[in-house]
Amino acid sequence: MAEFDNPTDLVAAARRTYQAGYRRINGYSPYPIEELSEAIGFTHTALPIIVLIGGVLGGLGGFFMQYWMEVINYPLNVGGKPYNSWPAFIPITFECTILCAALAAVFGMLALNKLPQPYHPVFNAPNFALATRDSFFLVIEASDRKFEHDAVMKFMSGLGPKDLVDVEV
Numbered sequence: 078m079a080e081f082d083n084p085t086d087l088v089a090a091a092r093r094t095y096q097a098g099y100r101r102i103n104g105y106s107p108y109p110i111e112e113l114s115e116a117i118g119f120t121h122t123a124l125p126i127i128v129l130i131g132g133v134l135g136g137l138g139g140f141f142m143q144y145w146m147e148v149i150n151y152p153l154n155v156g157g158k159p160y161n162s163w164p165a166f167i168p169i170t171f172e173c174t175i176l177c178a179a180l181a182a183v184f185g186m187l188a189l190n191k192l193p194q195p196y197h198p199v200f201n202a203p204n205f206a207l208a209t210r211d212s213f214f215l216v217i218e219a220s221d222r223k224f225e226h227d228a229v230m231k232f233m234s235g236l237g238p239k240d241l242v243d244v245e246v
Contacts, residue, residue, distance in 0.1 A: 078202055078216045079238035084110050087213040090236040091116035094217065097232060101221035105199070105214040127185035128178050135177020139170040198246045216244070 081087045087104055094102050095118050104113045114120070140163075147153070148160040158165075187193070199205050199216060208214050215236070217229050226243075234241055 078199060078205075078214055078242045078244050079233045079236055080204055080207075080240040080242070081213040081215065082239050084113075084213055086237065087215060088112045088116050090215050090233075090238070093236060094215065094232075098223050099217050099221050099229075101218040101224070103216045103218070105205075105208040105216070107209050107211060107213075122189060124182065124185050124189060127189075128182045131181020131185070132174045132178030135181075136170050136174035138177070139173025140166055142173075143169055198244050202242050202244050204240065204242070212239075219246075 079090065081090060084106060087106065088110060091102065091104050091113060095116060100118060102117050104110070104117055106113065143166045144161060147162075147166075152160045154160070199214070202214075204212060205214065215233075215238075217224065217233065219226075230241065230243070
């Protein structure tokens, strides 16, 4: 893990790390840095697809729940309307769509961010508490395919960090 003084150095180091072929990298900063996610190769997420699938399933589930109740399970003639009076199903279908899409967004975000994660090895780093105040960190994980300890330490020292720490698991 390398510590940097400012976000510009962190983003430059992250770009060089990604260009060197490392893919299991992460950056930590006290505030969001828009360029950092692009620099580490995080340009897309599956969350919109998860929300879309949740919304479609919620809408279909809400509609067919009402259809089953009104047409199959308990058919009740109200005001001479047909049993499958689909315009009356629209409000509940809409609400089920929104509910399931929102739940898919919350649980999808938690799953994609691997949360809750009460422990991560970077918490053992001596200065990592400064990541919420005034320091910027770049981490290359040992699970990276290209990771070799000595080569990574030499590469990261060439990035010009303020401090370089070997994080113990």
